[in-house]
Amino acid sequence: MSVVGFDLGFQSCYVAVARAGGIETVANEYSDRCTPSFVSFGPRNRSIGAAAKSQVVTNCQNTVQGFKRFHGRAFTDPYIQSVKSNLVYDLAQMPSGSTGIKVMYMEEEKVFSIEQVTGMLLTKLKETAESALKKPVADCVISVPSYFTDGERRSVMDAAQIAGLNCLRLMNETTAVTLAYGIYKQDLPAPEEKPRIVVFVDLGHSGYQVSVCAFNKGKLKILATAFDSELGGKGFDDILVNHFCEEFGKKYKLDVRSKPRALVRLYQECEKLKKLMSANSSDLPLNIECFMNDIDLKIINVGLIYGLFLKKEDIYAVEIVGGASRIPSLKERISKFFGKELSTTLNADEAVARGCALQCAILSPAFKVREFSITDVVPYSISLKWNSAAEEGVSDCEVFPKNHAAPFSKVLTFFRKEPFTLEAYYSNSKELPYPNCSLGQFLIKNVVPQASGESAKVKVKVRVNVHGVFSVSNASLVEVLKTAEEEEPMETDQTMSCLNKLNTASNSHLSFFKTTTDDAKQEKKNDQPPQAKKPKVKTKTVELPIENNLHWQLSTDVLNMCVENEGKMIMQDKLEKERNDAKNNVEEYVYEMRDKLHGVLEKFVNEADRDTFSLKLEDTENWLYEDGEDQHKQVYVDKLAELKKMGQPIHERYMEAEERPKAFEELGRQIQLYMKIIEAYKEEQYTHLDELEVTRVDKQVNDAMAWMNSKMNQQNSQDLTLEPVVKVGEIQAKTKELYSTCNPVVSKPKPKVEPPKEEKTENGPVNGQEGTESQPCNPDKATSAGTEKGTAENKLPEMDID
Helix, strand or coil: CCCEEEEECCCEEEEEEEECCEEEECCCCCCCCCEECEEEECCCCEEECHHHHCCCCCCHHHEEECHHHHCCCECCCHHHHHHHCCCCCEEEECCCCEEEEEEEECCEEEEEEHHHHHHHHHHHHHHHHHHHHCCCCCEEEEEECCCCCHHHHHHHHHHHHHCCCEEEEEEEHHHHHHHHHHCCCCCCCCCCCCCEEEEEEEECCCCEEEEEEEEECCEEEEEEEEEECCCCHHHHHHHHHHHHHHHHHHHHCCCHHHCHHHHHHHHHHHHHHHHHHHHCCCCCCEEEEEEECCEEEEECCHHHHHHHCCCCCCCCCCEEECCCCCCHHHHHHHHHHHCCCCECCCCCCCHHHHHHHHHHHHHCCCCCCCCCEEEEECCCCEEEEEECCCCCCEEEEEEECCCCEECEEEEEEEEECCCEEEEEEECCHHHCCCCCCEEEEEEECCCCCCCCCCCEEEEEEEEECCCCCEEEEEEEEEEECCCCCCCCCCCCCCCCHHHHCCCCCCCCCCCCCCCCHHHHHHHHHHHCCCCCCCCCCCEEEEECCEEEEECCCCCHHHHHHHHHHHHHHHHHHHHHHHHHHHHHHHHHHHHHHHHHCCCCCHHHCCHHHHHHHHHHHHHHHHHHCCHHHCCCHHHHHHHHHHHHHHHHHHHHHHHHHHHHHHHHHHHHHHHHHHHHHHHCCCCHHHCCCCHHHHHHHHHHHHHHHHHHHHHHHHHHCCCCCCCCCCCHHHHHHHHHHHHHHHHHHHCCCCCCCCCCCCCCCCCCCECCECCCCCCCCCHHHHHHHHHHHHHHCCCCCCCCCC
8 A cells, every 4th residue: 555645835745655664755757856836738748847847938828836726716706816917827717616727738728627737736746656666656645734625625635536546634734744743752741741832833835824732642632723825935936026026117117027928037036036045144146137128137135125024923933844934034033932943853845745644654554653643623613504493594503613623523403394404604704814604505305204293303413524624424313213201301403402412523543532421411410319210212213315515526527527537638648758758769869879970880880881871860850850840659760760770780780899809708718717627637626527528528618719719810800890700699609508518517526425434332331431442432532533634624613512
């Protein structure tokens, strides 16, 4: 099973995997652990990641970035309308009313949903993980900002399905950071002790998040979160860009924003400048050649711009992470607020991805991880409203207040005679980063009255799951089969006493939340005087179907169509890559052979053939930049085969000349070895060899020497531009033949001669002494005779034995 964590960032992404007993952040095909969050669309294929970012200037209107903030938002959303004018690419409205991206792809105008574009980026990250793990990747954990709403979270989940990923959990970025921080700490307080409170500040490219976390040994609990979805590194880029646009406009009376390419170049340079400013306090220059209308942009005293940042901030932190956390002015204010140095024990860029990979390892049965429970929080207060059964209007109730523990389930009780609808919404619109309060409607179906005609008791379970997504997970109808003799007071909509009856949601790796409702009832019962027992009421529970109408979640048909289209685009990208590779192979061969024909290959081809081949290479090069610019893969394959038909014999002659001396040297070494053994045949160490076999070896060696001398003489007189007399493969075959024939004979081991065995007396020692001819009584004397004979043998090492 795969254990992968994806940090799906606004500007860049990171991939972390679990392997070799640890968590590792893996690199992409450019040996970079950071993959830009860019997707570029071309006439034949898509480019994703670093390849797409390289086209941000040349193909700016079809290269999209910053699309993470468009998840789960309507096209008419005021935020979408406000940022639309600042984008170099176009946005469009989808049939569902959500936001789409309009680009030119395959020479046609296409509108892709945000889920599709994010799915493309996840496909690229999936390929990076598969390349590192050398196996398919499906299970994963994906990070999202803690301030993402239900609609945004569902949108990201759909994007994961489009990419063929099984998202085990959508994890809040700040929660991932706390896990990466706490799971390795060995000095955390015991569970019964006071927890250690740590504040985390995550300042990324597009968002600013703060979380307060309580740590105990083996667990963490998020106490509260706060955020500013508009503050981040991008905000600093915008400040720099606005400043330079104003300066350039004053000086040259030109509007930079009217030229998308100039604006993109300015953003690129300002991003670089921001990073330099984060590492240097001295003045830094900004210089862009031919910026606009052939005018250069030059500003020297950039250090003065520091005063533009962060006039007033209310932030607090102990551990600071995020790509924009290196900005000096921000760090200075955070440190001043707390009155102490900031802690930077985590990798500011990779902490989120590592935390996601750790969570995936906890959820995966393939890895054994130290037990560590995680309790997150609900970012916004959630309420339900419904039409009252007594036709008294609309009733509502807050079921999950802000910062309520999550995941969590609650059971609500309603009395109804017919199906009814629950609408979930965010209670306080002021908490949201944008006005989008409604989560969706849930129709409880098949509700019928009791046999007596009274309202039926309906239990509805509402839940915030591990993804932070709200749902009505279950509904059941309680049928009374036998009437009790003494009835209890009925629960009504107005009392909503059902909210005190909480059934807690458990998760295999999360804390179990337990209520004290039942215990409190028991204590109250014990305080009261004993009463007569009531007869038991028999009931029957019937599961009720629920029809969900969730905002901004793709329907099954649309999702399946998106999955199918992604598969087609992946195949198209693969075919285009193969086509480009075939074209590049032709181009590389032309350049390589053109240089070698007047270099290492020069003496292996005659002048006429060299001129003919050079002309062919030149024609092919011209063809590549004219008619051959856009051809099918097979055309390039055939063109390369045509060139190799002329160039391969030349190259083979060169390789033969390079390898032939080594092959002859190895054959000569074998011949010399066997000749020495034949000459020493009469010596003692070879006397065990059979004379007839040695004679055959002698003949084989002489024949091999004669063959080698003959071939060497013929080859030395042969012109290098002609085919060689003998090839390396023939020499190696002759060497192998000589070895297989001669080696078994000359390496035959000498027969071993066993010494005579000593005979023991049957009666043992005589008169308590062990001195007999067959059993010497003195071991030293017994071995002294053999000592002289053993002068030619090596002395064995002494051993100490207990």
